[in-house]
Every structure is written in structure tokens, then in C-alpha cells.
Amino acid sequence: MTTPAAARATDHTAQHTAQPGAVSRDGAPLLVRTRAELAAARAELPGPVAVVMTMGALHAGHAALVEVARERAASVVVTIFLNPLQFGAGADLARYPRTLDADLALLGDVGADVVFAPSPDVVYPDGDPAVRVSSGELGTVLEGAARPGHFDGVLTVVAKLMHLVRPDVALFGQKDAQQLLLVRRMVRDLDLGVEVVSVPTVRDPDGLALSSRNAHLSPLDREVALVLSRALAAGERAAPEGASAVRRAARDVLVREPLARVDYLALVDPDTLADVPEHFRGPALLAVAARVGPTRLIDNAPLVVGASR
Numbered sequence: 001m002t003t004p005a006a007a008r009a010t011d012h013t014a015q016h017t018a019q020p021g022a023v024s025r026d027g028a029p030l031l032v033r034t035r036a037e038l039a040a041a042r043a044e045l046p047g048p049v050a051v052v053m054t055m056g057a058l059h060a061g062h063a064a065l066v067e068v069a070r071e072r073a074a075s076v077v078v079t080i081f082l083n084p085l086q087f088g089a090g091a092d093l094a095r096y097p098r099t100l101d102a103d104l105a106l107l108g109d110v111g112a113d114v115v116f117a118p119s120p121d122v123v124y125p126d127g128d129p130a131v132r133v134s135s136g137e138l139g140t141v142l143e144g145a146a147r148p149g150h151f152d153g154v155l156t157v158v159a160k161l162m163h164l165v166r167p168d169v170a171l172f173g174q175k176d177a178q179q180l181l182l183v184r185r186m187v188r189d190l191d192l193g194v195e196v197v198s199v200p201t202v203r204d205p206d207g208l209a210l211s212s213r214n215a216h217l218s219p220l221d222r223e224v225a226l227v228l229s230r231a232l233a234a235g236e237r238a239a240p241e242g243a244s245a246v247r248r249a250a251r252d253v254l255v256r257e258p259l260a261r262v263d264y265l266a267l268v269d270p271d272t273l274a275d276v277p278e279h280f281r282g283p284a285l286l287a288v289a290a291r292v293g294p295t296r297l298i299d300n301a302p303l304v305v306g307a308s309r
């Protein structure tokens with residue numbers, strides 16, 4: 001049976017699906033669904049080519065990634081693929097928002113050239129892959145501790161999408177700092193030959209970091225969720241006083257909001273994700289994760305500890 005969402009996606013397919021060897025020239029991105037359609041569209045794209053990988057439910061944070069991609073490359077490919085491999089059993093894959101029509105409209109506005117939106121059987125034709133990329137120790141801390149196997153699933157699909165799209169540049173948001181670090185390490189450790197560019201977190205005017213998960217926040221949850229960015233801002237202000245002051249300042253803000261169930265607050269080395277020692281001076285990452293209602297949110301702030309004001 002065709003669901004309304006699937007029917008809408010089919011409508012778009014009818015409007016914009018790739019003719020082999022064709023690239024959309026009417027301002028709308030070209031929607032491709034299969035490996036063959038992607039290869040035909042990719043062959044026509046002037047280089048350098050940038051890729052922005054997404055799971056859909058796009059927002060202004062994704063638009064910023066595409067805008068930076070446009071500055072960096074002659075052509076921009078956006079992938080929309082809700083990767084089952086990176087969701088744990090019982091995790092929120094089923095409730096993840098699916099908004100293909102709105103995503104395509106946004107991507108038309110920001111000037112993506114090609115949108116690759118494959119189904120799981122296109123990406124994983126043999127079912128769950130027997131061989132996967134391992135994220136190693138770095139994938140077991142912070143988000144990895146809360147979501148075992150998550151980063152192996154992320155890196156496996158990122159590697160596959162890099163092979164399929166063959167980009168020169170790939171853009172990832174600072175919002176998912178651990179994912180960004182792991183993608184950089186994978187590209188370096190496995191010699192994937194793609195430049196990885198990070199794009200700063202986009203925030204609502206009140207400080208809330210944009211996330212597809214924000215769609216699940218009730219108005220009250222949204223108010224509560226502001227405690228994450230407030231805690232990070234307090235930590236940033238305390239950075240000149242040292243690591244203990246950063247941790248204390250951020251924790252003091254978090255404890256005043258009991259409706260946010262904090263999973264972790266960590267001040268870590270941005271390259272190793274190890275906790276920075278008390279007398280550390282230099283670049284660090286202040287990262288926080290909390291549950292607000294049924295929604296798990298993350299945020300982070302890169303800062304320099306011990307720097308003079």
C-alpha cells in the first residue's frame with residue numbers, strides 16, 4: 001500500500017527524476033534515487049564537487065552547510081538517507097521526522113544541484129553489511145557510550161556515500177562534534193582523499209541549536225532545552241579561569257533545570273575526547289547531552305581554556 005508520504009515522494013520523482021546524463025537546469029535540484037541515476041548525474045557535474053550528507057528533516061543548519069558547500073565547490077550534491085545502521089534497537093528511527101517535499105523545496109532555495117535520496121535496499125543491497133567501518137575507541141565515549149555502535153553505523157554509511165558520490169569536499173556541522181572528529185579521522189586513517197570542512201552550529205535567536213529532533217519538543221520542552229546552550233555559554237564565559245571553572249559554571253546552570261536529565265557534561269580535548277586536566281590551557285570542547293521529555297539533545301562549544309580575556 002502506498003502511504004501518503006510515499007505518494008508525495010513519488011510525485012517529486014515524477015517532476016525531477018534524473019534522465020541519464022542530465023542535470024537539472026531549472027533551479028530545482030535533480031532528484032536521483034538509484035546508483036545508476038547518481039552516477040549519470042555525477043558524470044555531468046562540473047568539479048569540484050561538494051557533498052552534504054543528511055538524514056532529511058532539513059532546517060536552517062542544513063541550509064548553512066549547503067551555502068558553505070556552494071562557496072567551496074562548483075557543484076553540490078545533498079544526500080538524504082535515514083541510515084538504519086546508526087539507530088540502536090528501540091531507538092528513535094521510527095519517529096524520526098520524514099519531510100521529503102519540504103526538504104526538496106529548501107534545497108531548491110539554497111541551490112543544491114543533485115539530491116540523492118536512496119532507499120535502504122539501494123544503499124544496502126545485501127541487507128545489513130557484514131563488514132563495517134569501526135570507529136574504534138573514539139566511538140565509545142560521550143555519544144558512543146550512550147549509543148553503542150552508533151558511530152560504526154555513521155562511518156559505514158559516510159564511507160559508502162563518499163564512494164558513491166565521489167566528492168572533493170564534504171561538509172559536516174560542528175553541532176555533531178564527535179561525528180565530525182570521527183569522519184575526519186576515518187578520511188585520514190583510511191586515505192579517502194576527501195577534504196572535510198566543518199560548519200559552525202546554527203542557533204535560534206534564543207540560543208537553541210537547530211536539530212531535526214527539535215520537532216519533537218513541546219513548547220515547555222523547548223523552554224527547558226534552552227538550558228543546554230545556557231550552560232555552554234556559562235562555561236565559555238568561565239574559560240579564562242581554567243578547566244575547573246568551566247565545568248563548575250556549566251554544571252551550576254544545568255542543576256537549576258531539573259526537567260533536563262543530563263546524560264553528560266564533559267570538557268575534553270577536541271582531538272582525543274579525553275577529559276582535559278585541571279591545569280590544562282588551550283583549545284577544548286565543552287559538550288553536553290540531556291534528555292528533555294522524550295527527546296535526547298546534544299550541543300557543544302569549542303573554547304580556549306585559560307586564555308586571557
Ligand code: PAF
Binds near residue numbers: 053054081
Ligand atoms: O549527521 C547526520 O545527519 C548523519 O549522521 C549522517 C552524517 C548523514 C550519516 O547518516
